[in-house]
Amino acid sequence: MTKQPNRPSSAFPMASSTTRAPPLFLPSIMLFLLLLLASSTHANTIVCNPNSYGDNDPFGPNRDDLLQELVVWLTPWAAGHEVYSVRPLTGTPLVYGHAVCRPGLVGDDCQHCLGYAATQMEQICGRSLGGRAAQGDDCRVRYEQYAFTD
Numbered sequence: 001m002t003k004q005p006n007r008p009s010s011a012f013p014m015a016s017s018t019t020r021a022p023p024l025f026l027p028s029i030m031l032f033l034l035l036l037l038a039s040s041t042h043a044n045t046i047v048c049n050p051n052s053y054g055d056n057d058p059f060g061p062n063r064d065d066l067l068q069e070l071v072v073w074l075t076p077w078a079a080g081h082e083v084y085s086v087r088p089l090t091g092t093p094l095v096y097g098h099a100v101c102r103p104g105l106v107g108d109d110c111q112h113c114l115g116y117a118a119t120q121m122e123q124i125c126g127r128s129l130g131g132r133a134a135q136g137d138d139c140r141v142r143y144e145q146y147a148f149t150d
Contacts (some may be wrong), residue, residue, distance in 0.1 A: 046121050049130030049144065060127065062087045062095045063143055070099040070141060071118050076110040084149075097143040098150050105138055113139035 053059040066087040074083045082100040101110035118141050121133035132142035142150060 044117070044120055044136075045132075045134040046124050047132050048121075048125035048128040051129045051145075052127040053129055054127075057093070058091075059093045059095060059129065059145070062093060066095045066097045066143055067118050067122070067141070070097050071114040072111060075099040075101060075114060076107055081106060081110055086147075093145065095143055095145065096147050097141070098148070099139070099141040100150075101139040102137055110139060114141050117141050 066085060069087065070083055070085055074085065075081055081103070082098075084096075084098050086097070087095050099114055101113060105113060113135050117133040117135045117139055121131045121141065125131035130142075130144035130146075132140065134140035140150075142148070
């Protein structure tokens with residue numbers, strides 16, 4: 001009878017290094033980073049003028065008319081999908097605006113992008129005398145109490 005050498009007993013058998021599975025968290029981290037990168041390229045940017053208008057100031061309705069014109073009626077259907085405008089056509093106070101969609105984002109897609117950006121801007125900026133919003137590189141819209149070019 002031959003005697004076996006003493007081996008340490010273990011409740012957990014040792015696995016060989018060739019059968020070890022990769023850590024499970026590595027693919028999760030890579031997926032998270034890819035999602036973060038993808039979402040950052042289409043991030044919303046909203047900037048508001050710190051000055052505001054009052055309750056009965058005609059700037060508010062003029063701003064609303066301008067944004068509707070830019071978002072719904074003009075920019076999505078204009079050649080180049082870029083429009084500068086001013087409201088009202090007569091009277092005061094004047095509200096100046098600009099809207100643009102990237103090439104290839106046309107018609108309804110441009111209108112939806114601008115609509116979302118304008119809605120977010122209105123919710124965040126409230127009664128601000130100026131604001132701008134961008135949906136990543138897809139579209140942007142801006143209004144101010146003064147003439148400007150972007």
